[in-house]
Every structure is written in C-alpha cells, then in structure tokens.
Amino acid sequence: MVLDGVRRNFLLDPETCQRIAHRHYGIGCDQILLVEPASSPDCDFRYRIFNADGGEVGQCGNGARCFALFVRRAGLTDKRSIRVETASGPLELQVHDDGTVTVDMGVPRLDPADIPFRAPAAANNYRLDLGQDHIELAAVGMGNPHALLRVEDVRGAPVAEIGPLLEHHPAFPERTNVGFMEIVSPHALRLRTWERGAGETLACGSNACAAVVAGRGWGALRERVRVELPGGSLEIHWPGPGQHLRMTGPARVVFDGVWQGLESI
Numbered sequence: 001m002v003l004d005g006v007r008r009n010f011l012l013d014p015e016t017c018q019r020i021a022h023r024h025y026g027i028g029c030d031q032i033l034l035v036e037p038a039s040s041p042d043c044d045f046r047y048r049i050f051n052a053d054g055g056e057v058g059q060c061g062n063g064a065r066c067f068a069l070f071v072r073r074a075g076l077t078d079k080r081s082i083r084v085e086t087a088s089g090p091l092e093l094q095v096h097d098d099g100t101v102t103v104d105m106g107v108p109r110l111d112p113a114d115i116p117f118r119a120p121a122a123a124n125n126y127r128l129d130l131g132q133d134h135i136e137l138a139a140v141g142m143g144n145p146h147a148l149l150r151v152e153d154v155r156g157a158p159v160a161e162i163g164p165l166l167e168h169h170p171a172f173p174e175r176t177n178v179g180f181m182e183i184v185s186p187h188a189l190r191l192r193t194w195e196r197g198a199g200e201t202l203a204c205g206s207n208a209c210a211a212v213v214a215g216r217g218w219g220a221l222r223e224r225v226r227v228e229l230p231g232g233s234l235e236i237h238w239p240g241p242g243q244h245l246r247m248t249g250p251a252r253v254v255f256d257g258v259w260q261g262l263e264s265i
C-alpha cells in the first residue's frame with residue numbers, strides 16, 4: 001500500500017502499520033510505502049518502507065516499482081527516470097513504454113558486516129546450526145538482509161518451518177528475509193520467500209535479486225535470469241561482483257482510496 005506523504009503528513013507508528021496491514025480488520029498488505037519530499041536536491045522523492053509488523057526497513061524492490069507507478073499516476077511527477085532516497089541509499093527507477101519499471105538496486109553486498117551477518121569472512125556458502133540440524137545457505141545484502149537456500153522443488157520447500165527459524169537466527173542481528181530457490185537453468189529460477197516482518201509473501205523483489213547473486217556465487221546462474229515467483233516474474237541483470245544489479249518487472253493498481261483515519265479500519 002502506497003501513501004502520498006507529499007500532499008499530507010502521516011505518522012506511521014508500528015501499531016498503525018499493523019492495523020493497516022491486517023488482512024481481516026485492515027486494508028491488508030505486505031508493506032506500507034510512504035512517499036515524502038526528498039531532503040537532498042539530487043533526489044525527486046524520499047521513499048520509506050514499513051513491514052506488516054510495523055518495522056521500518058531499508059529496501060523493497062517490488063515496492064520501488066509500485067512507488068514509480070504511484071507518483072506518476074498521482075500527478076506528483078511526469079518523469080520517467082526517477083531518483084529516490086531510501087534508508088539504504090538512493091535508488092534509480094526507469095519507467096518504460098510498456099509500463100514495466102527497471103530498478104537499479106545498487107551493488108549487492110557480500111561482506112558479512114554489510115548484510116549484516118555474523119561470519120568471519122565472506123563466502124559463497126555458509127553452514128549454520130539450526131536446532132539439532134545444520135543448513136547450507138548464502139547471505140546477501142540488497143540494502144536489506146537475505147538468506148538463500150537451494151531446494152530441489154520449490155513447491156515442497158519448508159518455507160513456513162525454516163523461514164521463521166532463520167529470520168530470527170542469531171547469525172542475522174537485524175533478522176533476515178529467507179529465499180527458497182530452485183534453479184531451473186542458468187537463466188531461470190523459481191523462488192518462494194519468507195519475508196522478515198511479513199511471513200511468506202507472493203513475491204519479494206529484493207529477495208529475487210539476492211537469489212540471483214547467490215546462484216551466481218554458486219556458479220549455477222548467468223548474467224540475465226528470469227525469476228518466477230508465485231505472484232509473477234521478474235527479469236534480473238547482474239554482470240557480477242562490484243557491479244550494479246537491475247531488476248525489471250510490472251506494477252499494477254489494485255484500487256485507489258482516501259485515508260480517513262484509523263477509525264475507518
């Protein structure tokens with residue numbers, strides 16, 4: 001859900017976010033995105049991201065595409081190249097003729113301290129203790145933290161069991177998003193995501209980006225990859241370490257509404 005905080009002020013405390021995001025008593029959403037005026041002259045807007053649990057976070061790839069659609073539809077800009085401030089740095093968005101949006105997601109972070117992830121050194125694969133068992137995973141920062149697990153068949157992946165255990169694992173001091181990825185070919189993967197602060201969602205753009213970075217680190221993916229998520233598909237382009245990663249996909253309006261205060265939800 002995207003709010004126009006340019007024409008109006010909104011104070012989003014955790015309880016307000018939880019009430020808005022509630023699937024039965026609220027509007028229902030995975031994230032609440034707040035558009036505000038930019039504080040620096042080289043950006044068009046500021047973009048803030050709140051998870052369904054009310055936590056404010058640094059990145060939302062799918063939200064960035066929705067944000068681009070929103071500001072143009074709301075008449076806040078007619079630009080096709082939009083630069084926005086986020087808590088994790090500026091993002092560049094490009095709106096195409098067919099309505100799809102490319103987001104420059106910046107340079108993926110692989111240094112454990114930048115993710116943040118507790119490990120002595122960067123690696124393509126880490127081994128973590130999980131209860132009586134252990135698990136192999138990759139850890140990637142996209143402005144928010146991601147753990148990536150390779151599975152044989154994404155349909156049967158233990159998303160609801162392993163997802164919350166890894167989200168709260170002490171190796172991720174700021175918790176983490178968790179992706180379960182089935183590599184179909186060097187150019188395609190299927191992905192399900194357990195999101196920090198939201199649970200399993202139908203699609204997570206930043207997790208799709210992180211999955212491609214992980215798969216490339218394992219030597220299983222190439223530069224251009226199509227990621228199939230339960231809610232749709234994304235095209236990811238990443239030339240490799242130290243380079244910017246770009247994500248392209250659609251954004252669609254579900255409905256418009258007018259905020260009348262918390263009493264109305």
Ligand SMILES: N[C@@H](CCC[C@H](N)C(=O)O)C(=O)O
Nearest residue numbers: 060061062144196204205206
């Ligand atoms: N749950 C994420 C934030 C939202 C990510 C989003 N769904 C996306 O598309 O990137 C977090 O806590 O980092």
